[in-house]
Amino acid sequence: MATIIINGQDHTLPEGEKLNAIQAAKLAGVDIPYYCWHPALSVVANCRMCEIEVGQKDAKSGEIKMVPKLVPACQTPAKEGTVLVTDSAKVKENQRMVMEYLLINHPLDCPVCDQAGMCGLQDYSYEYGQSNHRFVEERTVNPKKDVSEAIQLNQDRCIMCTRCVRFTREITQTGELQVMSRGSHAEINVFPGHPVDNPLAGNVVDLCPVGALLDKDFLHKQRAWFLSKHDAICTRCSTGCNVKAEENRGQLWRFTPRHNPLVNDYWICDEGRASYKAANDPGLLTSSYARKGGELGSVPIDQALALASQELTSVAREGGKIAAVLSPFLTVEEAYLLASYLKELSPDAVLAIGPVPTSGQDVTFTPDQTKGRTGDTSFVVPRPFTIHAEKCPNRRGVEAILEHFEGSVISFETLSRRASGGEFRALYFTSDAIDPWGAEAEAKALRSGVKFLVVQDTLVTPLAQLADVVLAGGTFAEKAGSYVNADGRLQYAEAALPPRDGSLPDLDIFAVLMGRAGGPVRSREVLAELAGVIPAFGAADGGVLPEFGVVLTELGEGAREPVPAGSGGRFDDPWQLPRYLKGDRPGEPSPKGGQDA
Numbered sequence: 154m155a156t157i158i159i160n161g162q163d164h165t166l167p168e169g170e171k172l173n174a175i176q177a178a179k180l181a182g183v184d185i186p187y188y189c190w191h192p193a194l195s196v197v198a199n200c201r202m203c204e205i206e207v208g209q210k211d212a213k214s215g216e217i218k219m220v221p222k223l224v225p226a227c228q229t230p231a232k233e234g235t236v237l238v239t240d241s242a243k244v245k246e247n248q249r250m251v252m253e254y255l256l257i258n259h260p261l262d263c264p265v266c267d268q269a270g271m272c273g274l275q276d277y278s279y280e281y282g283q284s285n286h287r288f289v290e291e292r293t294v295n296p297k298k299d300v301s302e303a304i305q306l307n308q309d310r311c312i313m314c315t316r317c318v319r320f321t322r323e324i325t326q327t328g329e330l331q332v333m334s335r336g337s338h339a340e341i342n343v344f345p346g347h348p349v350d351n352p353l354a355g356n357v358v359d360l361c362p363v364g365a366l367l368d369k370d371f372l373h374k375q376r377a378w379f380l381s382k383h384d385a386i387c388t389r390c391s392t393g394c395n396v397k398a399e400e401n402r403g404q405l406w407r408f409t410p411r412h413n414p415l416v417n418d419y420w421i422c423d424e425g426r427a428s429y430k431a432a433n434d435p436g437l438l439t440s441s442y443a444r445k446g447g448e449l450g451s452v453p454i455d456q457a458l459a460l461a462s463q464e465l466t467s468v469a470r471e472g473g474k475i476a477a478v479l480s481p482f483l484t485v486e487e488a489y490l491l492a493s494y495l496k497e498l499s500p501d502a503v504l505a506i507g508p509v510p511t512s513g514q515d516v517t518f519t520p521d522q523t524k525g526r527t528g529d530t531s532f533v534v535p536r537p538f539t540i541h542a543e544k545c546p547n548r549r550g551v552e553a554i555l556e557h558f559e560g561s562v563i564s565f566e567t568l569s570r571r572a573s574g575g576e577f578r579a580l581y582f583t584s585d586a587i588d589p590w591g592a593e594a595e596a597k598a599l600r601s602g603v604k605f606l607v608v609q610d611t612l613v614t615p616l617a618q619l620a621d622v623v624l625a626g627g628t629f630a631e632k633a634g635s636y637v638n639a640d641g642r643l644q645y646a647e648a649a650l651p652p653r654d655g656s657l658p659d660l661d662i663f664a665v666l667m668g669r670a671g672g673p674v675r676s677r678e679v680l681a682e683l684a685g686v687i688p689a690f691g692a693a694d695g696g697v698l699p700e701f702g703v704v705l706t707e708l709g710e711g712a713r714e715p716v717p718a719g720s721g722g723r724f725d726d727p728w729q730l731p732r733y734l735k736g737d738r739p740g741e742p743s744p745k746g747g748q749d750a
């Protein structure tokens with residue numbers, strides 16, 4: 154265990170942790186401002202914002218020798234006897250000068266800039282900068298330009314930190330973004346005809362500490378301070394990337410990545426990023442339906458539920474067979490409640506997994522872990538990032554539930570064949586898929602074999618149009634619950650939106666069918682219950698999961714690696730934190746205290 158000295162105080166670093174001075178100081182509760190450093194990228198030390206006084210304490214004599222010049226903290230390894238001074242007049246004066254320099258050509262765009270409210274320049278200007286600057290010459294004015302169909306570059310606002318350039322070089326290795334020209338003419342650009350075109354491109358917007366790179370999909374739609382952020386999981390493929398679902402006024406406005414060093418590191422793919430839109434689809438069901446006189450008519454969801462329950466109970470009582478399709482878009486809690494309900498109703502009920510959508514092949518980005526990283530002081534080795542061909546979030550979780558109740562997993566194809574052949578009197582079909590299953594002919598074939606069909610979904614699908622009862626369920630954004638990703642990792646997602654008018658979250662639908670009284674059911678309680686019943690979910694004991702999820706040992710495949718050094722907690726650039734976490738309260742002074750020159 155190394156002991157370092159920060160501002161005159163001894164601090165012991167955790168055993169085995171290799172950290173640079175920014176990371177070590179953060180562990181000790183001392184913030185060092187930075188722009189160009191990012192734990193997953195090589196260290197270039199070009200913004201100079203993190204410069205501090207650095208020295209070394211002699212182990213025998215106790216004498217401290219300081220380096221005469223300021224040194225970038227991002228490039229300083231924290232080791233036994235390292236001395237860091239972050240609060241001296243020399244350090245503060247340098248921070249003020251760096252801020253003055255970075256703002257020389259920066260336009261006063263804050264009122265119209267999307268980054269306002271989560272901007273590294275705004276926050277550091279307030280905390281470390283000065284309110285005057287001495288530049289009287291003509292400012293360099295650069296026009297904004299598109300670096301891809303989805304991303305706009307406002308070069309005036311750029312501070313040349315090169316995070317975006319290093320991302321396309323080191324993580325995607327597509328190298329679209331470059332620094333072009335030199336000195337005061339330097340700018341970020343792409344080669345003509347070669348836009349930023351890779352499946353992870355949107356991450357450069359999140360990496361940009363200022364409002365230079367902007368997502369055109371989000372441009373001028375919301376102010377950052379109006380958005381509530383909810384810890385969610387992307388349901389667009391079985392990677393299970395951790396995302397922040399950003400909501401305002403009952404609508405989702407974007408997904409941004411949430412750091413998980415064991416799943417998605419700091420990134421999400423563009424397809425997942427865009428999938429938030431499905432939660433705002435105007436075609437989402439806002440009513441349930443029941444068939445009367447051959448026609449489907451809108452009914453309140455409680456009536457639809459009563460009808461479904463009545464009919465399923467009478468089928469079971471008369472000895473008719475019931476089948477159910479458990480969608481791989483259901484959470485494990487939902488799948489568990491539905492399976493429990495149907496097996497209680499009829500022990501002979503047959504449960505199968507729903508259609509598992511796939512598209513193409515898995516695509517893996519393996520970051521360059523050596524080139525350009527010699528002498529690196531980030532120490533975090535970026536992990537490979539895979540976009541899975543399996544386009545659903547929870548096949549493995551639903552299969553584990555089915556194995557418990559059925560002893561094996563019945564495929565959707567097998568169940569469809571048996572249902573079309575007339576084996577079942579009633580079928581309960583769940584979906585919630587972003588892309589609905591089944592063309593008209595497939596839906597008709599499935600429907601033709603059963604007397605009573607319940608469809609629980611979020612959209613009007615060909616199968617829903619043939620159902621006897623349609624239950625309006627919740628979208629991924631309206632439900633809380635857990636998913637098991639491709640590596641067997643169980644992760645929890647919060648609900649980001651309240652249920653739509655006329656719908657109920659799927660967990661509540663199943664709880665009502667089961668006659669569980671006492672208001673809305675809590676997913677964490679159901680998770681605790683199923684963890685006690687199904688050994689595969691034993692790691693979810695108590696219903697509360699660790700920050701980065703937990704690998705279910707019976708399901709996991711090589712995903713049990715320890716949290717990489719230097720990322721023992723979630724990493725967020727400080728300017729991305731909500732204001733209450735930044736320490737500011739209305740009417741209170743900034744924790745650092747802004748200073749005039």
Ligand code: SF4
Nearest residue numbers: 311312314315317361
């Ligand atoms: S565009 Fe943003 S991320 Fe890229 S160099 Fe400029 S400030 Fe840095």
Ligand code: SF4
Nearest residue numbers: 387389390394422425
């Ligand atoms: S890789 Fe998969 S889970 Fe991750 S953001 Fe993309 S679609 Fe979503």
Ligand code: FES
Nearest residue numbers: 187198200201227
């Ligand atoms: S010089 Fe930019 S963060 Fe250290």
